[in-house]
Amino acid sequence: VNYGGVLGDVEEYQAIAEEFGLKLIYDGAHCLHTAYRHSLDAPWIPIGALDAPVCYSFYASKCITTGEGGMVTTNDAALAARLRRVSFHGITPPAETGGTGMNWDYDIAERGYKANLNDVLAALGLSQLSRGWEFHEQRRSIVSFYQRELRGNIPADVPEEPANRQSSWHIFPLLLRLEELTLSRDEILLQLRDLSVHCSVQWRPLHHFSLYKALAREGKARFGRLPVTDEIFSRMLTLPISPAHSQDEISRVVEALKCVLGAATRNRNKWNHLREAM
Ligand SMILES: Cc1ncc(COP(=O)(O)O)c(C=O)c1O
Numbered sequence: 001v002n003y004g005g006v007l008g009d010v011e012e013y014q015a016i017a018e019e020f021g022l023k024l025i026y027d028g029a030h031c032l033h034t035a036y037r038h039s040l041d042a043p044w045i046p047i048g049a050l051d052a053p054v055c056y057s058f059y060a061s062k063c064i065t066t067g068e069g070g071m072v073t074t075n076d077a078a079l080a081a082r083l084r085r086v087s088f089h090g091i092t093p094p095a096e097t098g099g100t101g102m103n104w105d106y107d108i109a110e111r112g113y114k115a116n117l118n119d120v121l122a123a124l125g126l127s128q129l130s131r132g133w134e135f136h137e138q139r140r141s142i143v144s145f146y147q148r149e150l151r152g153n154i155p156a157d158v159p160e161e162p163a164n165r166q167s168s169w170h171i172f173p174l175l176l177r178l179e180e181l182t183l184s185r186d187e188i189l190l191q192l193r194d195l196s197v198h199c200s201v202q203w204r205p206l207h208h209f210s211l212y213k214a215l216a217r218e219g220k221a222r223f224g225r226l227p228v229t230d231e232i233f234s235r236m237l238t239l240p241i242s243p244a245h246s247q248d249e250i251s252r253v254v255e256a257l258k259c260v261l262g263a264a265t266r267n268r269n270k271w272n273h274l275r276e277a278m
Pocket of ligand 1: 059
């Protein structure tokens with residue numbers, strides 16, 4: 001998984017896969033327009049050009065959408081043919097069966113699924129894809145605005161693109177500095193909601209869900225202590241970042257954040273400018 005649109009440590013993934021004889025498959029659900037490079041002077045490599053299959057999601061909230069559905073990219077022609085087959089009942093197309101070539105004369109040589117993107121959604125996907133870079137630029141412009149307005153101006157860590165990564169900016173997560181605040185993350189979220197600014201948390205860690213707690217109690221799952229995950233979760237708050245938002249709406253998010261965090265700040269002198277913004 002590559003959270004929020006930033007690729008993880010590709011070399012490390014490859015090394016682990018090699019050591020344990022595993023096949024690497026990238027979860028690129030957040031990663032349309034994501035790229036990485038080995039070093040500052042190396043060329044950028046888009047995620048789709050990696051030597052492993054990448055699975056993208058076109059769910060409603062993603063960088064482009066078909067409502068539901070997704071796509072797999074691979075540079076392995078045999079794998080591509082097999083994916084096409086198994087995503088549609090395991091059917092071998094008539095042209096490849098050595099039969100009459102007529103429409104009905106297909107074969108089923110392996111078990112498949114009904115997991116194809118239907119034609120109507122695929123048409124929507126093509127039109128969305130043609131606007132992908134436009135949406136990406138809109139996201140980047142929202143990100144620049146947030147970074148300019150928030151970095152160093154609120155008691156929170158504001159996300160940056162690492163030097164060797166280009167993010168899709170699917171998610172914009174702030175990490176609140178709770179030690180500088182009188183309110184918890186959830187209290188801040190509620191106050192923002194009262195100002196009609198709907199931020200979110202992406203996501204609750206798996207070991208906090210009832211199902212996984214029950215599995216752990218029954219000895220069917222084992223979670224060690226996950227102090228880093230728990231700490232990040234308690235501080236995380238994600239801001240609206242859809243290209244559908246107007247500049248006015250994004251400005252209101254910033255104003256509301258400054259207002260709520262300004263009122264909840266412990267060291268009034270350090271964050272005086274926030275109180276002025278209220
Ligand atoms: C990181 C990640 N991987 C996979 C998925 C699953 O994608 P889909 O809903 O298209 O199956 C999601 C969906 O939100 C996701 O966020």
